Amino acid sequence: DLLSVLKCRLEVVDDEVSSRDLVNRLVALGPQEEPLHLIELDTLVKRHYDWIRFLPRVRPFYAIKSNDDAALVETTILLGCGFDCASKAEIHRVLGFGVDRERIIFAQPAKTIESLKYAREKQVRTVFDSEFELRKLHEHYPEAEVLIRYRFDSKNARINTGNKFGCDPDKEARELLQLAKELGIKVVGWCFHVGSACSDAEIFYDAIRKGREISDYAATLGFNLNYIDLGGGFSGDKDASILKYAVHINKALDEFYPNDKGLTIIAEPGRFYSAAAVTSVIPVHGKRVFRNATDSTKIEKVFYYFNDGIYGTFISAKYRNQPVNPIIWKKRSDCGPEHDTTLFGPTCDGSDFFASSIQLPELDISDFVVFENQGAYARVHSCRFNGFCLPRGVIFIRRSAMDLLYEVFDVQNPDKIVLDSKYLQENNEIEQLKFDC
Numbered sequence: 001d002l003l004s005v006l007k008c009r010l011e012v013v014d015d016e017v018s019s020r021d022l023v024n025r026l027v028a029l030g031p032q033e034e035p036l037h038l039i040e041l042d043t044l045v046k047r048h049y050d051w052i053r054f055l056p057r058v059r060p061f062y063a064i065k066s067n068d069d070a071a072l073v074e075t076t077i078l079l080g081c082g083f084d085c086a087s088k089a090e091i092h093r094v095l096g097f098g099v100d101r102e103r104i105i106f107a108q109p110a111k112t113i114e115s116l117k118y119a120r121e122k123q124v125r126t127v128f129d130s131e132f133e134l135r136k137l138h139e140h141y142p143e144a145e146v147l148i149r150y151r152f153d154s155k156n157a158r159i160n161t162g163n164k165f166g167c168d169p170d171k172e173a174r175e176l177l178q179l180a181k182e183l184g185i186k187v188v189g190w191c192f193h194v195g196s197a198c199s200d201a202e203i204f205y206d207a208i209r210k211g212r213e214i215s216d217y218a219a220t221l222g223f224n225l226n227y228i229d230l231g232g233g234f235s236g237d238k239d240a241s242i243l244k245y246a247v248h249i250n251k252a253l254d255e256f257y258p259n260d261k262g263l264t265i266i267a268e269p270g271r272f273y274s275a276a277a278v279t280s281v282i283p284v285h286g287k288r289v290f291r292n293a294t295d296s297t298k299i300e301k302v303f304y305y306f307n308d309g310i311y312g313t314f315i316s317a318k319y320r321n322q323p324v325n326p327i328i329w330k331k332r333s334d335c336g337p338e339h340d341t342t343l344f345g346p347t348c349d350g351s352d353f354f355a356s357s358i359q360l361p362e363l364d365i366s367d368f369v370v371f372e373n374q375g376a377y378a379r380v381h382s383c384r385f386n387g388f389c390l391p392r393g394v395i396f397i398r399r400s401a402m403d404l405l406y407e408v409f410d411v412q413n414p415d416k417i418v419l420d421s422k423y424l425q426e427n428n429e430i431e432q433l434k435f436d437c
Contacts, residue, residue, distance in 0.1 A: 002097065003409045006074040010041065010395035012402050015423070019431040022396055023281055027329055027368045031283035034389035035308035037379060041075050041397040043277040045404065047236075048079045049424045051269065052415050054246040057253055057260065061105055063232055063270025064090050066376045071395050072274060073097065078405050080414040084232070084268035088115035091124060105229060107191065107268060109133060109149050109165045116140045125227070127191055129167045131179060138183040147189040147229055148176060150214065152207040157195025157233060158321045166192065169210050174217055181221045189227030189264075190214050196320075196377075197271060198233035201244045208252035228257070230267040236275030237373040238430045271376040276430055278375030280313050280391070281329075282306045284367050285346070301340040302362060306369070309345010311385045313371070313378045314354035320377065324355045327433055329368040336362025343369075347386045372433055400427070 013022070019040060026036050051060050061082035064073060068090075074097070076083075082103035085091045094104055106119050106126035110133065119126055120141040128134050129149040137144055150173050151166030167173050169192075180187050190211045194203050208230070215225040234245055257263060286305030292298035308314065316322035326343070328335060341360040345352040363369070382390045397405075400423035408414035418424065 001409075002074055002077060003405060006071060006078070006405070007402075009071045009074075010397050012399055013396050015398045015400050015427070017396075017398065019279070020433060023279065023329065023370055023433065026281045026394060031285065031307075031366050032392075033307065035306075035312055035391040036281045037313070037374065037391045037393045038279040038281055039069065039071060039375070039393045039395040040277055040279075041071060041395065042401040043430055044072060044075055044273055045079070045401050045418075046424065046428055046430060047242075047269075047273050047276070048076070048081070049418055049421070049428060050242050051272070053419060054242050055249060055267070057265050058230060058249065059264070059266045060273070061103070061229075061266045061268050062273055063268045064094065065380065066270025067274035067278070067378070068093070068380055069393055071393070072277065072375075075405065076273065078408055078414070079418065080408070081273075082266060084270070085124075088112070088118045091115075091118065091122065095122060105147075105191075105266065105268075107149075107229070111136070113140055120144065125188070127229075128176070128180075129165055131176065134176065134179055134183060134185060137185055142184065143186070145186050145188045145227070146180075147191045147227060148173060148180075148187055148214065149191045149193075150210065152192040152194055152203070152210060154194040154198040154200040154203045154233065156198060156200035158197035160195050161193045162195070169214065173214055177214075177218050177221055177223065181223070187218060187223050187225065189225045189229065191229035191231055193231035193268075194233040196233060197235050199235065202248045204230065204245060205248040205252040208249070208256055212256040226262050227264045228266070230265070232268040232270055232272075234267075234269050234272035236269075236271035236273065236376055238276045238432050240272070240276075242272060275373045275376035278373075278378065278393075279433070280308065280371040280374040280378075282308045282369060282371075284363050284365055284369065286344075287363070287365060299339050299362070301342070302360075303342050303344055304363060304369075305344045305346060307346050307388065308391060309347060309352040310354055311345060311347055311349075311352065311388070312382045312391050313374050314345065315381045316377050317354040318351075322377075324358075324371065326355070326358075326360060327370040327372070328361060328363065329370050330363070332361060338362075346388050349385070370433060 062076040063084040109129040150169035151162040153162035288303040343355040
């Protein structure tokens with residue numbers, strides 16, 4: 001069964017074991033050929049606890065694209081999450097775990113015909129945002145239940161999605177709903193995405209208000225939009241809280257959708273669930289010092305080389321404005337003075353660096369550097385360029401969190417068990433690692 005498979009992937013540790021203790025265990029292994037990812041499933045469980053207590057009306061559909069590590073996916077299944085899938089392969093994988101189709105949304109507005117046929121075979125809901133996608137649905141999946149995706153971008157998101165997906169929420173949305181009516185397509189709801197890692201929480205209120213307008217217009221055409229998807233965009237670093245989003249979402253739902261009867265409300269958290277669950281633990285493998293041309297005792301800058309870079313964990317640091325906050329796993333008194341520093345990955349690509357011109361104390365070969373919040377859109381991008389190793393996850397869970405997963409296994413309403421968990425009520429903080437250990 002799923003729980004037995006999950007248990008084989010991880011090590012259960014006592015509740016008193018800290019994240020710092022686990023980092024020390026990995027550092028004690030010494031430099032490895034492969035980058036190490038410390039995965040703490042407790043963090044994901046704590047994120048889920050916060051979600052269901054602060055957003056009780058919104059079912060989380062985990063965005064599997066953010067981190068598809070088997071242990072994380074299995075844990076979200078046990079907790080009762082649904083799944084936001086973007087491809088045939090993701091749908092196939094989630095169904096392979098035994099997840100019911102009702103817990104899947106195929107949230108890809110521009111689908112291949114092959115994936116659309118597969119969605120039809122499995123009777124999975126999907127989305128559209130253009131005339132051409134509607135006509136494709138009419139030809140290959142005419143009985144589909146679909147959501148119209150409209151554009152509602154935050155100006156304060158780390159990554160914009162509206163430049164690629166989503167119709168204009170006013171004129172174009174109405175035209176598409178009219179065409180759907182003509183084609184006999186069953187539009188059952190709406191969805192939007194404000195952009196990844198959005199800091200502008202109040203935008204959810206405005207986006208939901210716009211959805212209400214779309215629902216009201218759709219009703220004039222005979223549609224009953226009873227399935228709404230609030231998308232993603234929730235920050236997930238250790239210091240992030242879902243509460244700042246929940247205030248605006250709950251206010252909007254209470255105002256514009258006060259009646260729950262017959263209404264399904266979902267969202268697509270990925271980063272919020274996965275980011276803080278993974279810590280990268282990597283050693284310095286190489287070092288290069290640049291000295292002043294007239295005074296060789298003065299160091300102007302230092303390059304460090306790691307077994308991980310933009311082809312492994314750190315593509316988001318390079319291209320998606322993901323902050324890099326290196327934690328030197330060494331007493332500050334044992335380090336050298338600070339220098340202008342660049343952090344390179346291992347490949348032959350000169351652009352394979354993930355931090356430049358930052359100030360760090362001088363390190364030695366085999367010193368370790370730790371990076372928190374590396375669980376989202378990191379390992380999923382990794383490849384074997386130059387033959388270098390993919391990051392290897394080392395997975396832990398505290399005993400009480402594992403006991404909770406046993407409790408929720410194969411029950412109809414896991415949310416009540418999670419909310420009533422004394423362990424989570426008393427241990428909901430996520431440990432943030434210190435610079436000087």
